Each structure stands twice: as C-alpha cells, then as structure tokens.
Amino acid sequence: MFIKIKRNCPKTESSQCNKFIHGKLQIKGIISIFNSALAWQDVGLPLSTTSNEACKMYDALLTQIVSWTNDPSLGGFEICKTKLQAADPDFVMGQVVINGAELIGTGKSVWLDKDLDAAVKRMVGLSKTQEITERERLHVEALDLFAKGSLPKACNVWEEILLYQPTDLLALKMSQDTYYYLGYKQQLRDSVARVLPHWTPQIPLYGYLNGMYSFGLVETNFYDLAEKVARKGLALNPSxxxxxxxxxxxxxxxxxVYNGLKFLKEMENSWKGSDMLSxxxxxxxxxxxxxxxxxxxxLTLYDDQISRSCFKSGAMLDIVDACSMLYRLQMEGINLNNRWKKLAKVTRSHAKDHILIYNDVHILMSLLGAKEADTANQLIISLQEVSQTPGENHQHQLARDLGLPICQAITEFANGNYSRTVDLLNPIRxxxxxxxxxxxxxxxxxxxxxxAALKSDCRAHQKLARCLLMERDALRPNSPMNERLIRKAIALHNVD
Ligand SMILES: [Fe+2]
Known part of the structure; x- marks a missing residue:
C-alpha cells in the first residue's frame, strides 16, 4: 500500500511527510503541517493515530497477513505487534489488525480466551472514546461481529467499507477469509472482481489481488480463467x-497429478517461505x-512437512490439514501407526472450541483416530449444547442441522456402522x-x-456408491483414485 502521512505530530520530533511502502519507511522531508493526524489520508484510508511508528507497524502487519508470510525482513509478526502496541496502545486500527489476525486464524475465540475477549472489548471501547473515521468504526463493528460468530453480518460490514474504499486491503482480506469459512463461493470471487477496477499495478500489494480473485474463480469452476489470473499474480510476484x-x-x-507435482516442486523455493501457508x-x-x-x-510429506508445521505453529489451518491428510490415508486403508495419537496431543485441546464446524469435524476425526472416545464424546455433547444456545453465532446455528449429523456420520464410520454413516451423510451432502x-x-x-456406501451391506447403498462414482468421474475425468474406487465398486458381488 502506498501511504503518505501528513501531520503535525505531537508524539514525534518533527512534522514530516513519510512514505511507507509496505514495511519500508522512506523519509521524504518536511512537506506540510496539519492540525490533526491524517494518516494515509492521501490514499483515502486515514488512520487515526499520531504515531508514525504505529502506522508503519500497521502496514507491516497487513503486508504479512496478505502475503501469508511471517516476514523477518519486516521484523516478524510478533515483533511488529509489540512495536505497534508500544508506539500507540490506543490506536484503534492497530487493535483491529492485531485482533483481526488472531480471530481470523479460528484457533481462538472470545468465549474461550479471556485475553482475546478483553482485547476485543478494549478495541470496541476505544472506538467509542477516540475520534476515528467512519471507515475505522465500521472495521471495529465488523470485527466485533466476527468475534461473536456473526460471520455473514461481519462480511456485510466489510463490503460496506469496500463500497466506498475499494482499496481497503484489510477489509478485502478479512471478507475473503470469512467467505471461505462460510462456503460462500460466489462472494469469494465477486468481492474481488468488483474492487479490482479501482486498483492499479502501481498500488503496492496489487499483485496479491490476483491470487484472491483466482481462488474465487477456481472455487466456482472457472478453471481456465483461474489459472490465467493466478499466473498473472505469479508473474508480478513469484513468491x-x-x-x-x-x-x-x-x-x-x-x-x-503430473503437472501439479511438477509445478509445486519447481516453485517450492518461491512459496515455502510463506510460513502461514506452506x-x-x-x-x-x-x-x-x-x-x-x-x-x-x-506419508513422507505428512511426517516431514505437514505434521512438523502443525506441531510447531499450532495454527488451525495446519491442524485441520494434518487431520484431513491422515483421514484420507486411513480411508485408503493405509496403516498410520501412532500418527493419530501424536496428533491428538495438539487437537484434544480444541475439542470444545466450536469456532467453525469445519474445524470441529476435523478435530473429531483425529480424536476417533486416536481412540480418544471420551474426548470425542465431549466434543459432540458440547456441540449439541452450543447448537441450542440462542444468539447470532452462525456456526452454532449450523450445528444442529449440519455439524452434528456430520459428526455422527464420522463417529458411525469409525465404529464400522457404514450403513448408518450413509443414512446420515447422504441427505445433507x-x-x-x-x-x-x-x-x-x-x-x-x-x-x-x-x-461408507462401498462398505455398507445395504444393496441400495452399494448402488449409490456406483452412482456417486459416476458423478465424480464426470466432474473429474481421468482421476486415478476414482478408477480405483470404481474397480472396487464393480468387484462387489452383490451389486446388481
Ligand atoms: Fe487449498
């Protein structure tokens, strides 16, 4: 982001116009004096702080969030947070970017983490006592809604910001991640499409919009266009x-598979430094x-990369990926030895999170894989409890009709009740x-x-398995996995 700050700053030694180009502060000399802090004013994104350092750290944090990189050249995420807090502890947008990064990770929530709850309450309190812009007030409102689990409403507020400030990258990034959590594919795509014309390649971090847009395109099955836009993003920034x-x-x-493996291997040195996504x-x-x-x-990739990252970062994205990888290998009939037991050391503390249903069901997979039946049961019971809690928490509202049936299906599958698994999962697929x-x-x-349908002893379920595989083959032709599963379905003697 290209940011100029013009102000008469009581907290700094001189009044200057500074340019922050994502993490790099360039002093341009004394230009003009204003009577109030008008940070980022020139690009229409004023920040209400009188601290240059706070603005610089806001910029560094936003850059790292958007690039999925804990960037040592910017000081790293934690150090930037500390510096921002020290520079201006009452800087509302500073609190927004810090709390936003914490909340969007979905590993913590305000109802489970007292410190995060206090931080969000403080942010809301500051927004009421400080003189801030309407855009900043909306950022606080959106994040407060997200913190309460009111995800669709939070997106509405970020979109309200983007309507007037389409280059507000924090609003765009937060809404992108939240649409992804909601499974709102079209919004994921269109929210970028409608702001893109307002961006120019000269605006720093412009390249990252290509990644965002292309992801929305691939999720809505525009594969060729998604590839074209993603390659444009990579041409601008190979990392x-x-x-x-x-x-x-x-x-x-x-x-x-051939080109996927080739591409990731060839590009590995470019992307593996993005530690939040690698x-x-x-x-x-x-x-x-x-x-x-x-x-x-x-399994080698699981051991060398996925589980290692998961244990090191404790990030929820890494945790669910580790669960997902083991579960897929388990369904393929692979012996996982003690990997589930090791993974449960990380997952069991999230059994009662209920921040996202998506996370819950993956945590359950790991607990059942590790034979931790009591903790798995606690997860389901506490999910039942939150599903009956009145309020605006979108994920808790989803629990009754979607979260719990999926959890029950996973549990029945683990117990060998394949027919029951099909009966639970098929109606909601x-x-x-x-x-x-x-x-x-x-x-x-x-x-x-x-x-489950292949393993079920019900004849109708076995026929269903063949139908599902035909569907899958139509959508994803030439899939070796599908061919293996089709052979398995054909081999079932009792199918008509
Ligand atoms: Fe992905």
Whole structure:
C-alpha cells in the first residue's frame, strides 16, 4: 500500500511527510503541517493515530497477513505487534489488525480466551472514546461481529467499507477469509472482481489481488480463467503463495497429478517461505500422491512437512490439514501407526472450541483416530449444547442441522456402522459446502460417503456408491483414485 502521512505530530520530533511502502519507511522531508493526524489520508484510508511508528507497524502487519508470510525482513509478526502496541496502545486500527489476525486464524475465540475477549472489548471501547473515521468504526463493528460468530453480518460490514474504499486491503482480506469459512463461493470471487477496477499495478500489494480473485474463480469452476489470473499474480510476484495455491487447486480439480507435482516442486523455493501457508501447500502436494496411489510419498510429506508445521505453529489451518491428510490415508486403508495419537496431543485441546464446524469435524476425526472416545464424546455433547444456545453465532446455528449429523456420520464410520454413516451423510451432502473450506478440502466428505456406501451391506447403498462414482468421474475425468474406487465398486458381488 502506498501511504503518505501528513501531520503535525505531537508524539514525534518533527512534522514530516513519510512514505511507507509496505514495511519500508522512506523519509521524504518536511512537506506540510496539519492540525490533526491524517494518516494515509492521501490514499483515502486515514488512520487515526499520531504515531508514525504505529502506522508503519500497521502496514507491516497487513503486508504479512496478505502475503501469508511471517516476514523477518519486516521484523516478524510478533515483533511488529509489540512495536505497534508500544508506539500507540490506543490506536484503534492497530487493535483491529492485531485482533483481526488472531480471530481470523479460528484457533481462538472470545468465549474461550479471556485475553482475546478483553482485547476485543478494549478495541470496541476505544472506538467509542477516540475520534476515528467512519471507515475505522465500521472495521471495529465488523470485527466485533466476527468475534461473536456473526460471520455473514461481519462480511456485510466489510463490503460496506469496500463500497466506498475499494482499496481497503484489510477489509478485502478479512471478507475473503470469512467467505471461505462460510462456503460462500460466489462472494469469494465477486468481492474481488468488483474492487479490482479501482486498483492499479502501481498500488503496492496489487499483485496479491490476483491470487484472491483466482481462488474465487477456481472455487466456482472457472478453471481456465483461474489459472490465467493466478499466473498473472505469479508473474508480478513469484513468491505469491496464494496464487501458487490457486494453481495447486486447478491441478487438483482436473486430477492433473503430473503437472501439479511438477509445478509445486519447481516453485517450492518461491512459496515455502510463506510460513502461514506452506503447510497447506504441502498438503495439496500430498493430495496428488494420494490421487496417484503413492501413499508412502504422501506419508513422507505428512511426517516431514505437514505434521512438523502443525506441531510447531499450532495454527488451525495446519491442524485441520494434518487431520484431513491422515483421514484420507486411513480411508485408503493405509496403516498410520501412532500418527493419530501424536496428533491428538495438539487437537484434544480444541475439542470444545466450536469456532467453525469445519474445524470441529476435523478435530473429531483425529480424536476417533486416536481412540480418544471420551474426548470425542465431549466434543459432540458440547456441540449439541452450543447448537441450542440462542444468539447470532452462525456456526452454532449450523450445528444442529449440519455439524452434528456430520459428526455422527464420522463417529458411525469409525465404529464400522457404514450403513448408518450413509443414512446420515447422504441427505445433507449438498449442504456440506455451508461448513466452509474449499472444494478440495470438502472432498473428504464426498469420499467418506463413497467409502461408507462401498462398505455398507445395504444393496441400495452399494448402488449409490456406483452412482456417486459416476458423478465424480464426470466432474473429474481421468482421476486415478476414482478408477480405483470404481474397480472396487464393480468387484462387489452383490451389486446388481
Ligand atoms: Fe487449498
């Protein structure tokens, strides 16, 4: 973001016009004096603080969020947070970007984490006592709604910001991530499409909009256009991990294993430094191996990259990817040894989170895989409890009709009750997208239904398995995994 600050700053030694170009402060000399702090005013995104350092750290944090990179050249995320707090502890947008990064990770919530709850309340309190702009007030409102679990309403507020300030990258990024959590594919695509004409390549971080837009395109099945836009993002910035990630999805959805593996391997040095996303890209890499039937290679990636990242970061994206990878390998009949037990050391503390249904069901997979039946049961009981809690929490509202049936289906499958699994999952299979995640991530539920139907002793379920595989073949022709499953279905003697 190109940012100029013009002000008469009581907290700094001189009044200057400074340019922040995402993390790099360039002093341009004394230009003009204003009577109030008008940070970022020139680009129409004023920040209400009198601290240059706070603005610089806001910029550094936003850059790292958008690039999925804990960037040592900017000081790293934690150090930037500390510096921002020290520079201006009452800077409302500083609190927004810090709390936003915490909340959007979905590993913490205000109802489980007292410190986060206090931080969000303080942010809201500051917004009422400080003189801030309407855009900043809306940012606070949106994040407060997100914190309360009112995700669709939060998106509405971010869109209200973008209507008037289409270059507000924080609003765009927060809404992008939230649309993804909601499974709102069209909004994921269109929210970028409608602001893109207001951006020019001269605006720093412009390149990252290509990654965002291309991801929305791939999720709505515009694979060719998604590839074109993602390659544009990579041409502008080869280390744009989100554009790389979109291309990984394009190869995945086309079951183009050869080119997917080739691409990720060739680009590995460009994307692996994006530590907030690299685990997920390794997960995509491992999916290609599963598709090929090369389970040893998938397990090696799990051991060397995915689980290692998961244990190191504790980030929810890494945790759910680790759960998802083991579950897929387990459905393929692979012996996982003690991997579930090791993973449960990280997942069991999230059993009662209920921040996202998508997270809950993956945590449940790990608990059942580790044979931690009591904790798995606690997860389901507490999910039942929150599903009956009145309020605006969108995910808790989804629990009754979607979260709990999926959890029950996963539990029945773990207990060998395949027929019951089908009965629970089949009626809701077209609603599963409402728990969020990408098409590639949610494929795990399609596979679960197919495996359960194949294993069920009910003749109708076995016929259903064949139908589901025909559907899958139509959408994803030449998939080696599908061919294996079709052979399995044909081999069933008792199918008509
Ligand atoms: Fe992905």
């Amino acid at each position: 744009d991990a989100w554009s790389t990630h979109t291309l990984a999805h394009v190869y995945e959805m086309n079951a183009d 685990c997920h890209i390794y997960w995509h890499w491992a999916l290609y191996h599963i598709e090929k039937g090369d389970y040893e290679a998938a 077209y609603q599963v997208q409402n728990i969020g995640g990408s098409n590639a991530q949610r494929d795990i539920f399609d596979l679960l239904l197919i495996h």
